[in-house]
Amino acid sequence: MAKPSSADFFILHDVAHFPLVHLNSERMKPGFAEQWCKEQERLLDARVPFVLLLQEGDDDHESIQDRNEVVLWFKKNRQSFRGVCRGIVGIEPDAIKRALLYARALVLGPVFGVTTTVAADGREAGTIARNLLANGSNEFQHREMD
Template sequence: MMLDPITFSIYDIQQFPIVTMRNDAIRPGYAQQWEAELERLIDQQQPFVIIFPSGRPETEDHEDRKWRILWFKANKQRLGGVCRALISIEPDASEREAARAREVDLSKVFGVPLRTVENSDDAIQVAQQLFAHDAAPSE
């Protein structure tokens, strides 16, 4: 099954296995589409990362947040089986350090490692390192 970028509105999958969240898609009522797209990504059974660009909305609709939390609780093992990391871009140094301090705890919640980086280039570099690790022969 091939992923068709035209059918994705929450995630930009044009550079799959590097997937990028579309900040403008985070608006009330998006959670069902978010789930459908994430399910399709998982069903590929190919490793991927999700990059969250800076400038995300400060708040999220309560129902969408609740929907996503319940989904993560029920599916964190499935997600962790194929998603190598959730990578957030945070250009502000103090915000980045604060986010990094929460990574371990949040990784447990999502079932996926979290990484916080300064810019898009760093996000791509982290993704490539993770994929290279997947490709390395195990000893």
């Protein structure tokens, strides 16, 4: 499967294992939203299905301005995003934090318009992501936590 052009363009998103796109919150410093939006645009422009894998961490990177920019981007690009992104899978090893993230995914899933869930580790997230890609559906659904 073809990667989005100019993989070196990506600072926040790791496309080395495309169509699995990794986003580590530690890469996201305050003010990240402009670059995040540009990278999301590049992913959409490639028109190749992908799954976004989010390595969870603290939320210190997300200022109110960053959050607002990301929300506005999703409002503007929701249809395009759901046309290419097959799902968002958070990765959180701590069971309590994972349950809280799953609850948030239940709320945010309809906003993104794609399947949203949380996995315990990268291996589980990769399995979920490959299943989402194989399914080919961009219909919103939740995967029950184990």
